[in-house]
Amino acid sequence: MFRKIALSLGVAALSLSAAACNTVKGLGEDIQSVGQSGEDAID
DSSP: OHHHHHHHHHHHHHHHHHHHHHHHHHHHHHHHHHHHHHHHHHO
């Protein structure tokens, strides 16, 4: 029983960390896009 709970928690933690990684990557791309748009507007 304990092994099933531990395995379930491990899988949940792994999936949440993978989702967070994708979110951070997307946020970085959004910030880069905003910076590029601002640079284009100044030029």
